[in-house]
Amino acid sequence: MKETAYHHGDLRNTLIENGIELINEDGVGGFSLRKVAARCGVSHAAPYSHFKDVQELLSAMADHVTSQFTESLRRSVEGDYAPQEAMNRLGTAYIAFFQQHPAYFPFLFFQSGITIQVDGEIDGAPPYPPFAVFRETGIRLFRSQGLPEETDGKMLLAFWSLVHGVASLLTSSGIRYSGDWQEVWQTILHSGGDMHENDRT
Template sequence: MKQKPYHHGDLRNTLIEAGIELINEEGPGGFSLRKVAAKCGVSHAAPYSHFKDVQQLLEAMADHVTEQFTLSLQASVDGQDEPMSAMEKLGTAYIAFFEQHPAYFPFLFFQSGITIQVDGEEDVPPYPPFAVFRTTGCRLFRSLGLPPERDGKMLMAYWSLVHGVASLLSSSGIRYSGKWQEVWQVILQSGGTER
């Protein structure tokens, strides 16, 4: 599909979004500022007014997705006093985020170079969206009377469920006539609270 030429507006974000699409299509080897500019229909020099090189654009792309993802997850749990309700809302927001931005999933988890430490102490701050997930999960686990030493396994179990749904909906060859967000809710209702 031919891209519409860029005429006005926020060129920086246009380059970021086009970069995410391009790297998903061609991989890192086919990624360049020149190709992103062409995808946006701007001159080859235009990206340099926002990014000094391709690495800076890649970092901006990762930051862009991370910030939006974190805000979406945090908003879903704000004001949720009941831990299981908070986890349900969080998982629903996780899935909805990638439903709204399907190109973000392969970029974030296969191209961006992020590292997510699920359990144990970290030398670096945790990846922000997963920090929201971890905090919400641990609050739920304490409410269920589970000991902290089980947090790693429980986080992996819950994350595998919600991430799996997001992965399936982001796959171009998988069709499902139902609502993806309801799949997560069914999972929680059918056994997600088992100890």
């Protein structure tokens, strides 16, 4: 069992980080404030000084990951980068984020309950923030390549499946690879020209 060290004054983040680890292990059905408290080595009452119930902790966990993920992607494309370089940097940041925080991947995409609408909005709601950065970067690339707007959804899925696939593999406990995961992304990215050309036909 992995535990995030608790430092006095940082209980909220400690509960969040340990909560992410715990829910990945036990699922939502086995998740409770009591179990998170025990994992952190604090009293059963301690979490209630930060969260009124387990749902509030779950929301805080999702916000915690989402805000960091969004900021990482935004920073990667800040600056006057050409569209292809921006996509390169974005994919690199995407993979690096989950290399640094492997527990975030299964939590975010299998436990947090997020919904991502690739080709539009969900009942007028704003898009999931990290994907909004990805979408904006992708569409800028597609316009620079002369691709029509009607292919945006398909092309976004194509690029996302590449970088997301690498992130999924590297965070899978049963998969071992002795090489550099970033080089895998670079290989995929730079061999993708045929895909772009084919989409124009």
